Amino acid sequence: MADDDTITLRLVPRGRGAVPDDAFERAPAETLSRVVDPSGDAARAGMAALMARGIAARTTPLNRVTATLSERQFREMFSGATVERQPMASEKGIVAAAERVLVDDMTLPPALRQEFLFAYVPRPVEYFAPRAIPPHEDIYHLRLADVAMALNAPRCHLSGWTGQGVRVAMADSGFFLHPYYLRSGFRLIPTDSPGSGPADEDSSGHGTGEAANVFAVAPQCRVYGVKHGSSAASTLETCIGLRPDVMTNSWGYDLDRGTRAELRRIDRSFFNEMVDIESVLETALERDIVVLFSAGNGHRAFPGSHPDVISVGGVTLNEDGSLEASDYASSFESQLYPGRETPDVCGIVGRAGRRPQSAHIALPVPPDSNLDGENFASDATGTGWGLFSGTSAACPQVAGVCALVKQIDPNLSGAQVRQVLEARAIDVTKGESALGDEAGEGEDRATGAGLVDALRACGFVIGVS
Amino acid sequence: MSADETPRLSMRILAKGEGSVDQRFWIERLTRHGVRVVSVSDAGLTAEGPAEAFEGALEVRIVREGGGMRMEGECTIRSVEDADPPEVYIPRRPSFFP
Numbered sequence: 001m002a003d004d005d006t007i008t009l010r011l012v013p014r015g016r017g018a019v020p021d022d023a024f025e026r027a028p029a030e031t032l033s034r035v036v037d038p039s040g041d042a043a044r045a046g047m048a049a050l051m052a053r054g055i056a057a058r059t060t061p062l063n064r065v066t067a068t069l070s071e072r073q074f075r076e077m078f079s080g081a082t083v084e085r086q087p088m089a090s091e092k093g094i095v096a097a098a099e100r101v102l103v104d105d106m107t108l109p110p111a112l113r114q115e116f117l118f119a120y121v122p123r124p125v126e127y128f129a130p131r132a133i134p135p136h137e138d139i140y141h142l143r144l145a146d147v148a149m150a151l152n153a154p155r156c157h158l159s160g161w162t163g164q165g166v167r168v169a170m171a172d173s174g175f176f177l178h179p180y181y182l183r184s185g186f187r188l189i190p191t192d193s194p195g196s197g198p199a200d201e202d203s204s205g206h207g208t209g210e211a212a213n214v215f216a217v218a219p220q221c222r223v224y225g226v227k228h229g230s231s232a233a234s235t236l237e238t239c240i241g242l243r244p245d246v247m248t249n250s251w252g253y254d255l256d257r258g259t260r261a262e263l264r265r266i267d268r269s270f271f272n273e274m275v276d277i278e279s280v281l282e283t284a285l286e287r288d289i290v291v292l293f294s295a296g297n298g299h300r301a302f303p304g305s306h307p308d309v310i311s312v313g314g315v316t317l318n319e320d321g322s323l324e325a326s327d328y329a330s331s332f333e334s335q336l337y338p339g340r341e342t343p344d345v346c347g348i349v350g351r352a353g354r355r356p357q358s359a360h361i362a363l364p365v366p367p368d369s370n371l372d373g374e375n376f377a378s379d380a381t382g383t384g385w386g387l388f389s390g391t392s393a394a395c396p397q398v399a400g401v402c403a404l405v406k407q408i409d410p411n412l413s414g415a416q417v418r419q420v421l422e423a424r425a426i427d428v429t430k431g432e433s434a435l436g437d438e439a440g441e442g443e444d445r446a447t448g449a450g451l452v453d454a455l456r457a458c459g460f461v462i463g464v465s
Numbered sequence: 466m467s468a469d470e471t472p473r474l475s476m477r478i479l480a481k482g483e484g485s486v487d488q489r490f491w492i493e494r495l496t497r498h499g500v501r502v503v504s505v506s507d508a509g510l511t512a513e514g515p516a517e518a519f520e521g522a523l524e525v526r527i528v529r530e531g532g533g534m535r536m537e538g539e540c541t542i543r544s545v546e547d548a549d550p551p552e553v554y555i556p557r558r559p560s561f562f563p
Contacts, residue, residue, distance in 0.1 A: 206563055272552045301560075393563075
């Protein structure tokens with residue numbers, strides 16, 4: 001350690017009465033409050049003794065003394081003491097300061113024993129919160145910065161396309177204000193919907209985690225995290241009421257398995273719900289809101305199959321940098337909407353149940369939520385991070401690209417934004433989707449037009465790509 | 466569903482037109498039966514309350530099924546003589562795709 005590194009000490013002045021060695025073992029607080037001189041005379045005398053040695057010192061409001069010493073001064077004062085600076089490792093559920101100073105022996109020198117009872121180096125406090133950054137994990141996976149790179153977003157940011165001024169509404173399980181969001185300065189606004197309960201509570205962890213995918217691509221957009229409540233239709237109404245430019249939805253129903261007439265006959269209640277949701281979505285589309293839904297993880301998901309939403313599937317980014325259709329993501333021909341094939345485009349999605357690549361992306365979640373520690377090879381429970389990467393991740397990634405595009409041209413309709421994404425997506429020619437469709441040259445059912453490319457999409461809008 | 470085992474649930478009542486006669490009729494009827502209307506929009510109403518209260522307001526039967534609830538029969542109540550009865554459903558919980 002260099003000599004100019006400083007150490008902060010806190011010293012407790014001696015009072016008037018004698019204090020036995022074991023006094024603080026019995027009743028520390030009461031004993032200490034009795035022995036510290038309330039007049040402050042002892043503290044001032046101690047401070048003067050320190051300053052006479054060239055040590056910066058000051059008294060505290062309750063008549064203790066703090067002093068700041070160089071390491072040389074520290075060694076002179078506590079002769080024989082060894083000093084070590086130790087990085088503070090964050091542990092489960094704890095965010096710690098950068099380092100702490102360890103001292104093996106802090107017996108006061110005789111010259112200071114008259115003024116002080118004892119001294120100590122304060123230990124940095126620890127915050128019992130999830131970590132702002134994900135824990136180390138040996139298996140291959142992506143961090144959010146990797147996701148941004150895979151979608152070619154950082155080069156957009158250099159051009160000023162960051163989602164600034166764009167409003168994104170995201171309906172999901174809840175939105176905990178994780179330190180990752182707070183430290184990064186991301187504008188995530190938890191928003192209640194009818195019957196939802198507090199929007200910043202998220203026992204699942206799903207919404208909290210997936211929202212990070214939007215910010216990875218569009219770090220300066222504003223995300224209204226709308227917690228699902230009494231019904232999906234009223235949640236969507238809440239989203240529309242926020243006047244968003246983009247609505248992203250990582251949820252659905254695995255029910256696109258028959259015609260509308262069949263669904264009406266088999267499940268009249270859900271048929272009514274589908275019609276209700278369709279009418280609400282129509283309102284969103286009439287207002288030129290870009291609406292995105294996940295295609296599903298092997299599901300046949302409605303509303304992901306709705307013809308007028310952007311249906312988002314998945315492409316896996318392999319460790320060697322190659323791309324292939326994710327065998328975890330859905331692709332299918334809709335039964336509810338004949339002729340409609342999903343997905344339109346893809347984001348980054350992991351693979352189905354094959355480690356090390358099944359769990360692809362490290363995402364922030366509330367500690368003790370269902371997804372806390374999910375898929376980490378080591379026990380990461382309590383860290384406030386999980387590894388998961390279905391089409392729930394892909395959809396907000398693509399929503400982030402939509403936010404960049406809408407920043408450039410706010411007048412683009414949802415249909416036009418979809419055309420832009422498709423026109424400049426990266427063709428994916430390998431792999432097979434969860435439902436057995438193979439990727440190939442050009443547009444295919446497994447990946448639609450392919451993996452969205454933020455830079456090429458933005459370039460297309462300004463007319464340079 | 467008997468009073469001693471009545472669970473709470475949400476329902477959508479698709480009485481259209483925000484502020485319409487039809488909606489006002491349903492808000493009054495649901496409230497009178499002990500159901501709370503939690504949102505009103507052009508598309509319809511979202512309401513929460515005990516199953517028994519919904520049964521009274523809508524004149525349908527609500528039964529437990531597979532951990533959830535199902536409505537038996539259709540609501541046939543009309544706000545005025547020439548109005549259609551509203552479509553009514555118990556919303557499903559959406560699936561997330563992590």
